[in-house]
Amino acid sequence: MIDFDTAAALILSEARPLGSETIVLEAAGERVLAVDLKARGDAPRTAVSAMDGYAVRDADLASLPARLPVAEVAFAGRADVPTLPPRSCARVFTGGPVPHGADRVVVQEIVGRDGDDALFETRPGDGRHIxxxxSDFGAGEVLLPAGTVLGFRAMVAAAAADVATLSVVRRPRVVILGTGDELAEPGQALETPGSIPESVSFGVAALARQYGAEVIARRRLTDTPDTLEAAAGQALDEADLIVVTGGASVGEKDFARAMFAPFGLDLIFSKVAIKPGKPVWFGRARDRWIVGLPGNPTSAIVTARLFLAPLIAGLAGRDPAAMLDWREAILTTPLKPCGDRETFERGRHVDGGVALMSVQDSGSQKALATADALIRRRPGAPALAAGETADILDF
Known part of the structure; x- marks a missing residue:
């Protein structure tokens, strides 16, 4: 059994980006760029007006008031760039091309009209509004470097580069295998004596998607060795990463690791000295990653956040270490001394700090809905009073 820091380091060492693929721009949201994204052209392609108003030469406004005929009209999207005749002005709109020869755009609010003439009585300010x-970027300029997560702001820049497709890191394909004879599909458990709803795989699937995976299958399996072995082989054919829930302890029907033995399972670690989640394990088979999570719901989701989240993020091209970004927070409730195992208490952000959840049972499911922080407690750590600080991780 290894400690948490050692296990986390082993996960991070495996969390390297997968290969790239080309996808359409429309589908690129929240994906990670595999190569630098360069602009195809200048933006704007020609000088354009920043305001609705009138393009003029400074010399023509040297003496006010001034009356200038409106010689051109330039809306956004006009393909040609007109030339401004002497002693005239052009009606321009935001995004429209500024005529050659114009020095500035005078905002329409201080310009009068008399038929086809514009009347300038107020001297414009310092802004040229061109x-x-x-001025935004030039052709060939890198707008987004490789590794950028294409969030809503980055997607604007990606589209502005005038590209229809993007090269992004391939999302890891994930298969989730939930094991246990006692499990039934939600909606069927009450009608099945001795069963409980299978809940863990739904949370694991949501977490996997949140951190960048493509969940291609979620399967519920009975504790039958032949069935489990067949499911393991199928998953290895389909996925980059397989997540097994349950069957990781020492009971007579705990077959989670054994189901991968015929496929050359190489265990990277088999247990971690943490609470909850000691049975969590990690390995490889046929060049695929396998993460084994405990069957208890809280244990499974805590270990998924600690180990599965950074692994998936790294495979998807994100910074895996950032997924374990511990920070100090003020406690709003006291903590008891920690035992001999590193413990991750569930907490909730309240009143500018973090409060300990009243329920810490590894099988609890209701409390998971409101917990949003993990409070890290080192082995043998002393009690902490409200107002002291502890290391936390967003959960």
């Missing part, structure tokens, strides 16, 4: 060609 976006120069290439």
């Amino acid at each position: 976006r120069a060609a290439g």
Whole structure:
């Protein structure tokens, strides 16, 4: 059995990006760029107006009031760039091309109209209200470096680069195998004597998607060796990463690791000295990763957050170490001394700090809905009073 830091380091060492794939821009949200994204052209391609108003030469406003005929009209999208005749102005709209020869755009609010003439009586301010060609970015400029997560802001820049497709890191394909004779599909448990709803795989699937995976299957299995072995072989054919829930302890029907033995299972670690979640394990078979989670719901989700989240994030091209970004927070409730095993208490952000959840049982499910922090307690750590600080991780 190894400690948490050693187990986390082993996970991080395996969490390297998968290969790349090309996808359409529309599907790229929240994916990770595999290569630098460069602009195809300048933005803007020509000088454009930043305001609705009138493009003029400074010389024509040297003496006020001034009356200038409106010689051109330039809306956004006009393909050609007109030339401004001497002693005239152009009606321009935001995004429209600024005529050659114009020095500034005077905002429409201080310009009058008399038929086809514009009347300038107020001297414009210092702003010229012109976006120069290439002032946002130039052709060939890197707008987004490789490794960028394409969130809603980055997607604007990606589209502005004028590309229809993007090269992104491939999402890890994940199969989730829930084991246990006692498990029934939600909606059927009350009608099945001796069964309980299988809940863990739904939470694991949601976590996997949140951190960048493509969940291709979620299967519920009975504790039958032949069935489990067949499911393991099928999952190894389909997935990059297999997550097994349950069957990781020392009972007579705990076959989670044994089901992968015929496929050359290489265990990276088999137990971790933490509470909850000691039975968590990690290995490889046929160049696929396998994470074994405990069957108790809280134990499974805590260990999934600690080990599965950074692994998936790294495979998907994100920074896996950032998924274990512990920080100090003020406790709003006291903590008892920690035992001889490193413990991750469930907490909740309240009143500018973190409060310990009243229920810490590894089988609890209701409390998971409101817990949003893990409080890290080192082995043998002393009691902490409200107002002291502890290391926490967003949960």
